[in-house]
Amino acid sequence: MSTVESYLKPEVIRQISRLDLRAQFVVRGFFQGLHASPYHGFSVEFSEHRRYEQGDDPKDIDWLVFAKTDRYYIKKFEAETNITGYIAMDLSKSMGYTYRQEMTKFDYAISLAAAICYLMIHQQDPVGLVTFDTKIRQSLPPKSKRKHLGDVLSLLTNLKPTGETDIAHSLSQLAAMLKHRSVVMIFSDLLSDPDEVFKALYQLRHRQHDVILFHILDEAEVTFPFDGMVELEDPESNEVLKLDAGSYRSDYRKEVEAFRERYRRDASKAGVDYVELDTSMPFDKALTEYLINRRTRF
Known part of the structure; x- marks a missing residue:
């Protein structure tokens, strides 16, 4: 996948475009009906x-x-008013993982972010882009021009997940950087200390930003489909763990569920929208279902 078209295929554009008239209210609910949002109504x-x-x-x-x-x-x-959106993309090496899906977690995040950019600019809402690993690496200021969509997607398609990560530090930098109320959409596998991540998320909320946390895991990270003796390698530290997959599976799944539940619970307390995804769900279906859920909740 090396071109903009590979992420935003014509059939995907057509599918999202079909949301236009029927789901303008859905899209509005997605971006404007957020927890404690200052934005009520469309404009x-x-x-x-x-x-x-x-x-x-x-x-x-x-x-x-x-x-x-x-x-x-x-x-x-x-x-x-218009809504200003910021996409914050995690560049950590762990985002490049896939087991048997076509898309890595990073590809999945890029595809979902591209669709959201399309929707926002289609309704003339400015959207910007920030990339981070251990700190913020790149940023594009928010704009609503059609040309800006090409600029954002061009940058997205050239990104590579290669670094270590410090999500908390990066989000604290972002909180200090933003000068106006915005919708901050974070795409990450969140493989970091939740305590530190939520300290940074509270900084964003304290500054009255709405925050949407897209928690993206690979299907294998959720289901642990391995059998026999396996070697698991941490992509960022290169630490290798050897284990018997069958005897470890039950405990592993419990730990992953507890990990996600922690984010669900603390996100709710912080007034952060938490979107739980894995790469087995088509990204356009994930977006559509979430937009519909946002509409029905507000």
Whole structure:
């Protein structure tokens, strides 16, 4: 896979385009209906409600709030706005792993990121790109022009997962770098200390950014399909572990589930959207299902 077209094939563009009219609300819900988001509605921001007072226009009453509270509240509109998105791509060597899938974790992340870029720019929302391993390596500022899509995808297709990783440090750098409220979409296998990762995620949330954490594992990392004596090598440290796969499988699966559950639980506490994926799910199906789930939840 060495060209933009290999990641954003015509049939994928057509499939995502079919979301356009029917799923504009789905896409809006995905990017705007996030936990504690300042963005409510499609292009209008209202950051607070206030009690209805005599003289207010009854047309401004939020009847959904009334239905829940039995009190009259006015939506306080501030300004027309677009959503600014940042894609943060993990370049760590472990992202290059695959066992029997066509795509590595990195290929999978690139494909999903390309689709999201397409959707955002299609609705004229600016999107930028940041790459990281032990620190931020490259960045493209967010833009919404059609030409920018080509720039982002060109950079994505030339990336290689080769380094060690320090997710927490990189995300702390990103938090310090961003000057305006944004939707930060992180693509990583998260093979790092969750305590440190969440310290950095809280920095992003403290600065009022919405955060979507795409946790991407290879199918084999989830199911552990190996048999007999195997050698497992850490791609970043090159440490090798020899073991009997059959006797280890049950314990391994429990550990992976506990690892994911930790991220589910702590992401919920932090107000971070946690998207649990493995490479056996077609990336366009993963995107579509998640967009639909976002729409139905808000």
